[in-house]
Amino acid sequence: MFSAFLIDAAYFIAAFLFLFGLKRMASPVTARSGIVIAGGGMVLAVAAAFLYGFDVSPRAQPHLGMNLLLLVIALGLGVSWAWYSGKRVAMTDMPQMVALYNGMGGGAAAAIAATELFSGNALAHGPVVTLLAVLGGLIGAVALSGSLIAWAKLDGRMNKTWRLPNQQYVNLGLFCAALAMGAALVVMGLMDVVQAPVFVIALFFIVALVLGVMLTTPIGGADMPVVISLYNAFTGLAVAFEGFVLQNPAMIIAGTVVGSAGTLLTLMMAKAMNRNVSNIIFSDFGGGDDSDDSEISGSMKAADASDAAIAMYYASKVIIVPGYGLAVAQAQHKLYEFVKLLQKQGVEVSFAIHPVAGRMPGHMNVLLAEAGVPYDIIYDLEDINEDFPQADVAIVLGANDVVNPAARTRKSSPIYGMPILNVDQARQAYVVKRGQGKGYSGVENELFFEENTSMVYGDAQKVMVQMIEAIKSLG
């Protein structure tokens, strides 16, 4: 069939464009063209998929007109809603948006599994195809409901982290129940049952969806980026499995690439946060009895914003450590204005980004890029940590745990072992902070009590305005 050849050829080109595009996304210089190239592959694949209409199964033949109409409506609605919401979302809200789009992909994979199981297509092709359909359906459904919960939590629509007593056993039970029903379906495929009972299939998907909810609700907001990344990998895997069921190589390749890439990304994120993936999913983090309020000697010293600004003005090397607090105060633009004043004076300014600065890894880079900060003065932790001893001034804006030296020294601390930025090694450190509170982890920050650290209290936006004024008044 000629249409089948065209579809295969289009998928081949699309798979090439996806890999080529992803590769180009690996460098900031070519990244933009990478996503455009991958987007071209997607348009081509979707256009080719319309050719399926020339060659539908006999039982679908009478419905073809209706199905085409539904297809156009669904595509139109899905694309226009996503386009509109994607254009409008603020950069600070990016994590939950990624979670939402990812959940939709998982849902689509689960929907494919459901149609193949309900229509009897999967069972007709034997136990292997049924097994893959079932596995893809399970993973996709978990990714769908789990991502929706992650979205709701990050979007502030669901603030409670509730858990049932013995929730791990409940989850285990749900998982086993889903597996048992999946296994039953596979056995039916083995025994040449043509049509599996509808209620078994329906129950299977319901249990899988509930499992996704139960797995995600106990996880706190701080761990959510790792969870989103994990569900991203899950969805990739589900898409690959459904690709095998439909014998669709583009889905197999794209899904597998995302599955492995997403797994690697998840592990890298977890490592940067000093967390273990299985701990995040299965543990009882935040039990609440970590009372490590203890013997930190010394006291915090306060400084004026203008004093800090002038110290930086006469420095030769300044390192800025931005945190999510900076973005909350919407102070990135003012900060870059200040940095440009310093650069004009000949001060060497660099930005030091902790791997988990922002709300997910790399998020801070996006927020700085939005303010116009060029990426070549932004450095990762490994690249800049040895520069701190040569820095005249290091200034911390809206970050806390990621600069706490206790992570290096204090074994009893919950953040012990987490890689940190060595702000304490700079000759002079300023910390811009709204108040004297503790960080996300609830740990007191030893940096604030150091001899060479001064605290600048206030909203980051207002502090930046004061600093700019102080410099301008110098002439």
Place this chain on the structure above:
Amino acid sequence: MEITTTITGFVALYIFLLAAFAGYEIIGRVPAILHTPLMSGSNFIHGIVVVGAMWALLNAGSTLEQVIGFFGVLLGAGNAAGGYVVTERMLEMFKPSTKVAPSTEDKE
């Protein structure tokens, strides 16, 4: 069209193996500054699921399959389009220094 099983057994496993390594290698070299766009970009790539959902909807033979297929295409299309838009928006903002003297009046 019936599903013709041509990608089976070891051929399927080979594809799986090679694609898994490709994904690992591509991501392994990405600098940390691009992790957020990259997560979003890989999220876009699995939006290809929409073509599978299109096949399922076009081959739907009952009302139930039509309803599920409709939502499959809707969700898949949202995944692909949304993933593309946010990734493109983020990557567009990454710019190098204007390599002239420090005193530049950048365009806003």
